[in-house]
Amino acid sequence: MTLQSNLTVHIGSFTLNAQVDVQPGSTLALLGPNGAGKSTALRALAGLRPLTGGVVELGGRTLDDPERNVFVPPEHRSIGVVFQDYLLFGHLSAVDNVAFGLRARGMRKREANAEATEWLDRVGLAQQARHKPRQLSGGQAQRVALARALAIRPGLLLLDEPLAALDAATRIQIRAQLRKHLDEYEGATVLVTHDPLDAMVLADQLLVVEHGSVVQAGPPAEIARRPRTDYIAALVGLNLYRGVANGVSIKLDDGGVLTTAHPMDGAVFVTFPPNAVSLHKNRPEGSPRNTWLAEVAGIEQHADTVRVRLNGTPDLLADVTTAAVAELSLTPGQQVWVTVKATETHAYPI
Known part of the structure; x- marks a missing residue:
């Protein structure tokens, strides 16, 4: 599904303005310093932060349009989210975490667990299916969260600083694995990060956000070669x-x-x-x-x-x-x- 959105979000004195357009099978990274508005944009796309202006469309379906009084709740959007801290259910095993979204959509427990087990196998965690989150390493928890998000076969995948909680050595390994999974994913992906290497390696297009506005957009190589703000120049x-x-x-x-x-x-x-x-x-x-x-x-x-x-x-x-x-x-x-x-x-x- 193609994601098209024109976001305007007001939070107190903070305003976010961003034009987001992502094609199926591609990854867009929102890159910027802390407080720039990246996570606000992601939450608006997920339906966790209603718009005050603009519109969000996914696959031709309007998800949020305040002018027409249209708002689709998060649970009814074809969207999977991997949060920075993964937010796995501590009392559930890895397989039950992955199956949660499937069961919430009406799938019977046996079928949901079978499909969840397949997803854990895809991310290399078949042996950890019965482990609780506290028994998993940071990299393993990240992969469980990714499997949970992808299991519902969303039209849009949202990744909020997915590698930020990992140590440097684990991040190198998980970054490569995540790139492989994104290449296989047929939907649109929006990645939020402040790490330029994550953005350059994982994304097909970059949207650089500063002070609530987009300051530069384009392919990673072009932005690295021709930065237009001091922040981007320092990053590259x-x-x-x-x-x-x-x-x-x-x-x-x-x-x-x-x-x-x-x-x-x-x-x-x-x-x-x-x-x-x-x-x-x-x-x-x-x-x-x-x-x-x-x-x-x-x-x-x-x-x-x-x-x-x-x-x-x-x-x-x-x-x-x-x-x-x-x-x-x-x-x-x-x-x-x-x-x-x-x-x-x-x-x-x-």
Whole structure:
């Protein structure tokens, strides 16, 4: 079933506006910081948060339209939900948890348990069918919750931070398994997350929400390559600036000038990755065309490199090796020369 919705939700002084369109067999991720409105959107789609404006349609059926006084209760929507904390029934076994939705829809216990057992087998938990939630690991509980949501064969699957409760090692394994199950699922999926890796790996399309509004939408690769807000740039690990281009020269809004390899004109964004930055004790000579003096504001370990935060015109992040930190004797307050090759920058229209 295709999901089409135009959401407007008011909660006190908070307003959410989002246009959501998901085709069968595809996954849309709502990505954004805490408080951006992601979970509010998911709850509105599920019918747990009635709309104050807009409309929700699933497979051509109107689920929520306040102007026409239409509201379909959650239990009558063809929607499966996996909540962040899974919300399994503690007194029920894994198989009874999965069978719960089937029995609520009128299926007899024997048939419901047989189908629930099949779903547990699909997610690799046939041996844990009689286990209670307290006997399951976090990854196992997540898979039981997913099986419960899919067992009712919903037209729409909603995933609310489905990997957030897992430790780092388990998350890698479960993320790969979840991608496989989503590929096999024929309905539409909406995933809510603040983790960019979850969004990039699991989703076909991204909707980035900030302050209750959509700020960017498109395929993950395109958004990673051309971020349009500081939040997105930070997520994908890029330095991002706004400015006005005149040929290969870009005058930045916050001060400074950057040179790019390809001429443009008008308002643009310009990005480059932290690992494209070189730091020097003395002003370098040679090919780099972007050179300026900056002050070290902070140093922290970042994955297998060291991330250096620099104040200058413009400010920026640089990723360097531990050896480079020692060689340059980098400390907060120290001044260093920054270079970025023009060919390492990427400019695109605002």
